[in-house]
Amino acid sequence: MAHNRGSDTEIDPNTRLYNPYQDLNIQVPITNLYKLPTSPEFLFSEEALHQRRSWGENLTFYTGSAYLGGSASGAAFGLFSALRNFEQGDTLKLKINRILNSSGHTGRSWGNKIGIVGLIYAGMESGIVAATDRDDVWSSVAAGLATGAVCRAARGVRSAAVAGALGGLAAGTVVAGKQVFKRYVPI
Numbered sequence: 001m002a003h004n005r006g007s008d009t010e011i012d013p014n015t016r017l018y019n020p021y022q023d024l025n026i027q028v029p030i031t032n033l034y035k036l037p038t039s040p041e042f043l044f045s046e047e048a049l050h051q052r053r054s055w056g057e058n059l060t061f062y063t064g065s066a067y068l069g070g071s072a073s074g075a076a077f078g079l080f081s082a083l084r085n086f087e088q089g090d091t092l093k094l095k096i097n098r099i100l101n102s103s104g105h106t107g108r109s110w111g112n113k114i115g116i117v118g119l120i121y122a123g124m125e126s127g128i129v130a131a132t133d134r135d136d137v138w139s140s141v142a143a144g145l146a147t148g149a150v151c152r153a154a155r156g157v158r159s160a161a162v163a164g165a166l167g168g169l170a171a172g173t174v175v176a177g178k179q180v181f182k183r184y185v186p187i
Contacts, residue, residue: 052135055126059119066118067111074110078103121147121171137175144171 082102125143129135148167149160
């Protein structure tokens with residue numbers, strides 16, 4: 001339950017006044033200003049202790065990033081495939097049509113396939129972090145291993161084991177690269 005610690009005229013150091021009309025150079029009474037928090041808000045105080053994204057944010061980020069990356073690389077592959085398949089008598093209009101069709105089809109296909117891998121990875125990582133209550137490199141490696149194994153499970157145990165090892169290696173490489181990037185590239 002929310003507690004009112006005083007009147008609205010008291011200044012709280014954790015809030016700032018927001019004036020939506022400040023750029024319009026209009027004089028607005030102080031009662032029309034909104035108090036916005038300066039720090040993140042959490043439903044439970046335990047959530048404030050963890051500095052990580054929620055499972056929903058992870059799901060959105062990993063799935064969206066994987067889909068975008070897969071679509072872009074698929075479109076590039078489709079472009080080169082269309083350029084390779086040009087014929088001698090093709091007009092400019094036909095060449096453009098071939099490029100757009102090939103890039104669009106391959107980009108969509110790759111984006112969907114890699115987006116599903118990102119979705120599975122996000123679910124695995126969120127599950128592992130929830131089970132172990134640790135968000136570290138090993139959680140990401142285990143999620144990559146599990147994702148690779150799940151994606152290739154229908155092809156047999158050996159294929160699942162190889163894909164799991166490659167997934168764990170890829171996740172470990174990405175996380176290690178991120179740490180190196182944070183350390184040596186000033187942003």
